Amino acid sequence: MVILGIESSCDETAAAVVKEGRVLMSSVIASQVDVHARYGGIVPEIASRKHIEAVGPVILQALEDARVTLDDIEGVAVTRGPGLIGSLLVGLSAAKALAFARRLPLAGVNHLEGHVAAIFLTEKPPEFPFIALVVSGGHTTIYRVEGFHKFMLLAQTRDDAAGEAFDKAANLLEIGYPGGVVIDRLARTGNPKAISFPRGMRDSLDFSFSGLKTSLLTLLRKRGAPFTEAELPDLCASYQEAIVEVLVEKTLRAAAENDIQRVVVCGGVAANSRLRARFGEDAGRCGVQVFIPPPVLCTDNAAMIAVVGGQLLQEGYREGLDLNAVSRWPLFG
Numbered sequence: 001m002v003i004l005g006i007e008s009s010c011d012e013t014a015a016a017v018v019k020e021g022r023v024l025m026s027s028v029i030a031s032q033v034d035v036h037a038r039y040g041g042i043v044p045e046i047a048s049r050k051h052i053e054a055v056g057p058v059i060l061q062a063l064e065d066a067r068v069t070l071d072d073i074e075g076v077a078v079t080r081g082p083g084l085i086g087s088l089l090v091g092l093s094a095a096k097a098l099a100f101a102r103r104l105p106l107a108g109v110n111h112l113e114g115h116v117a118a119i120f121l122t123e124k125p126p127e128f129p130f131i132a133l134v135v136s137g138g139h140t141t142i143y144r145v146e147g148f149h150k151f152m153l154l155a156q157t158r159d160d161a162a163g164e165a166f167d168k169a170a171n172l173l174e175i176g177y178p179g180g181v182v183i184d185r186l187a188r189t190g191n192p193k194a195i196s197f198p199r200g201m202r203d204s205l206d207f208s209f210s211g212l213k214t215s216l217l218t219l220l221r222k223r224g225a226p227f228t229e230a231e232l233p234d235l236c237a238s239y240q241e242a243i244v245e246v247l248v249e250k251t252l253r254a255a256a257e258n259d260i261q262r263v264v265v266c267g268g269v270a271a272n273s274r275l276r277a278r279f280g281e282d283a284g285r286c287g288v289q290v291f292i293p294p295p296v297l298c299t300d301n302a303a304m305i306a307v308v309g310g311q312l313l314q315e316g317y318r319e320g321l322d323l324n325a326v327s328r329w330p331l332f333g
């Protein structure tokens with residue numbers, strides 16, 4: 001099946017064409033980063049308005065890049081949640097309009113399952129079951145994945161998501177937005193052992209990042225002055241290491257406890273260069289195979305939505321035109 005995917009859950013308007021759930025024919029992502037950067041975070045009302053402007057052109061571009069027309073599309077997949085309601089509704093309305101006008105089957109996709117499914121667009125995807133770490137701006141979760149839509153929750157964050165820990169730190173340091181990208185870049189020339197930051201909840205598989213954020217705030221207050229440009233690389237590398245280390249350690253522990261040797265790492269934070277490197281180093285030592293999509297498929301995109309949508313349609317699921325967006329939608333249970 002040739003599926004058109006549409007994603008608008010946060011601040012990226014995206015459309016993609018995917019064939020047979022494996023072949024990426026096109027993926028277009030219109031980012032709103034520049035618009036939200038001046039506020040240091042996403043302004044939901046602005047995000048919805050920008051989605052409205054972008055959704056039409058982005059869909060047309062995805063069709064053009066894939067060298068297909070709407071006549072070739074056999075199904076429409078759209079992110080239904082979780083996410084910002086106003087943003088989700090834009091993609092959902094566009095998808096419904098297309099499905100109605102072209103008499104195409106419609107699938108409503110869970111954004112988090114989409115992040116995991118991005119791995120099926122890579123050359124050698126893992127077989128089920130596998131352990132999945134989903135690390136994004138809003139989620140930090142470990143699942144045992146038995147199949148499509150078969151997720152067992154193993155661990156989650158008790159407070160901030162890993163992406164939030166990056167973004168809030170960058171905000172405190174006033175070094176730009178989105179924080180993960182900026183800290184990743186600055187950390188490259190820094191020493192990860194320069195400053196000792198706390199590692200939260202060592203004894204549990206669950207995560208906690210609020211203590212880390214607070215310790216950065218305390219450090220800043222004690223200094224009473226901003227860090228200089230020369231100091232930032234060490235600070236960023238040390239802060240990043242505190243996040244990366246617990247993510248890697250707990251995911252590999254979950255794999256060992258579940259006797260599963262395949263681990264998928266996905267979501268925006270999976271684009272982090274240190275996280276990718278650390279997983280590579282540490283997993284090899286434990287005999288675990290790690291699968292991470294290329295960075296462009298880690299951050300929000302519509303190709304991952306098309307993969308899950310295609311699967312749902314194959315399984316016979318069909319959404320009606322009364323399909324609504326949901327801001328919260330846990331993957332399990």
Ligand code: KG4
Pocket residue numbers: 010135136137138139162163164166167178179180181184267268269270271272273298299300
């Ligand atoms: O998956 P995503 O694009 O959107 C959500 O579903 O939330 O994730 C966005 C998050 C942001 O917090 C951003 O700072 C983080 O992913 N991120 C990164 C990197 N690129 C994006 N964090 C660390 N290193 C990166 N290179």
Ligand code: ZN
Pocket residue numbers: 111115136137267268299300
């Ligand atoms: Zn996401």
